Amino acid sequence: MGEKFQESLKLQFDKRLKLEFQGARITSDAGLLVFRELDEALGLTETAPNYLRDSRGGRNVQHELVPLLRQSVYSRLTGYEDTNDAEKLARDPAMQAVVGRRALEKQAASTNTLGRFETDVLITVENEKGLEQMNAAWVDRAMTRTRHQRIILDLDSSESPLYGEQEGAAYNGHFGCVCYHPLFCFNQVGDCEGAMLRTGNVHSAERWLGVLEPIVERYQKREVRLLFRADAAFARPEIYRYLESRGIGYAIRLPANDLLQEHIKHLLKRPVGRPPQKPIVWYYNFRYQAKSWDRPRRVVAKVEWHQGELFPRVGFIVTNLSAKPKDVV
Numbered sequence: 001m002g003e004k005f006q007e008s009l010k011l012q013f014d015k016r017l018k019l020e021f022q023g024a025r026i027t028s029d030a031g032l033l034v035f036r037e038l039d040e041a042l043g044l045t046e047t048a049p050n051y052l053r054d055s056r057g058g059r060n061v062q063h064e065l066v067p068l069l070r071q072s073v074y075s076r077l078t079g080y081e082d083t084n085d086a087e088k089l090a091r092d093p094a095m096q097a098v099v100g101r102r103a104l105e106k107q108a109a110s111t112n113t114l115g116r117f118e119t120d121v122l123i124t125v126e127n128e129k130g131l132e133q134m135n136a137a138w139v140d141r142a143m144t145r146t147r148h149q150r151i152i153l154d155l156d157s158s159e160s161p162l163y164g165e166q167e168g169a170a171y172n173g174h175f176g177c178v179c180y181h182p183l184f185c186f187n188q189v190g191d192c193e194g195a196m197l198r199t200g201n202v203h204s205a206e207r208w209l210g211v212l213e214p215i216v217e218r219y220q221k222r223e224v225r226l227l228f229r230a231d232a233a234f235a236r237p238e239i240y241r242y243l244e245s246r247g248i249g250y251a252i253r254l255p256a257n258d259l260l261q262e263h264i265k266h267l268l269k270r271p272v273g274r275p276p277q278k279p280i281v282w283y284y285n286f287r288y289q290a291k292s293w294d295r296p297r298r299v300v301a302k303v304e305w306h307q308g309e310l311f312p313r314v315g316f317i318v319t320n321l322s323a324k325p326k327d328v329v
Helices: 032-042 045-050 066-079 093-099 102-105 111-121 123-142 208-219 237-245 258-263
Strands: 150-157 170-172 177-180 181-188 191-196 226-229 250-255 280-288 297-304 315-318
Touching: 032 066, 045 066, 045 123, 066 093, 066 111, 066 280, 093 102, 093 208, 123 177, 123 191, 123 250, 150 208, 181 208, 191 208, 208 226, 208 237, 237 250, 258 297
Parallel strands: 150 226, 226 250
Antiparallel strands: 150 181, 170 177, 181 191, 250 315, 280 297, 297 315
């Protein structure tokens, strides 16, 4: 620890930059340099002008579109949720280095400049569509570096707590706070395939098609198998029908009810004898048709008996996959 390298570590995205153990200029966000190297290798933020239009004009424009986008994205990567700390970050050596040449020579964008970029430039209808297209292009560039024969799409909602009078803020009883209720779709390697910001009081599955359909259409133009998984909030007949009509395999958790429990009542009797430390796990599958379904579908049940627990843990999954019950789970 503390030993000085004989040679400085050079960065590929800017050959002028060197990493050395000196105390002249320090930063707590040096990890941004790794993100910037990945950005350079995949050519991500440099594609922004292909998708986004800069509505600013005149001679007073000092910070270009790409550096502003980088500063906005990298600020979130370091844990700054808004632009309140942009003034401090504008003089941070790591942030200056990753944003661009002008930022390195002078400073990055101020709070006011970055705020106007996010609330005036990016929110236009044209740029909202451009952001969606750019995100898809970024995922494609990342996925081309990974061998895959199938894509697993995971649709889920989350909460974004709010503490002011923001438009669309509403109380959500499930999360117990005033929030937005965004919808996200990720693939199996963690890339965000799509997202939608929604008001706080909507159902978890609200506007699911608006997020999922563009992603499905993009992948179905290629020779790749699509699979889908989601929690019980997305156990809806219209979602089953949509996935089945497009040949997409799915596994979606089902809320338990008395009819489902009746199918597995033979597994709900406590095993005889002293329970082992390792849980006893049983799988079972059967055909089931709810009143709102147009036909029966396969349901897989998982029953777990744990030591020290009086009742078993039970879960149900509706699926159109032909795999063994354990593999579906």
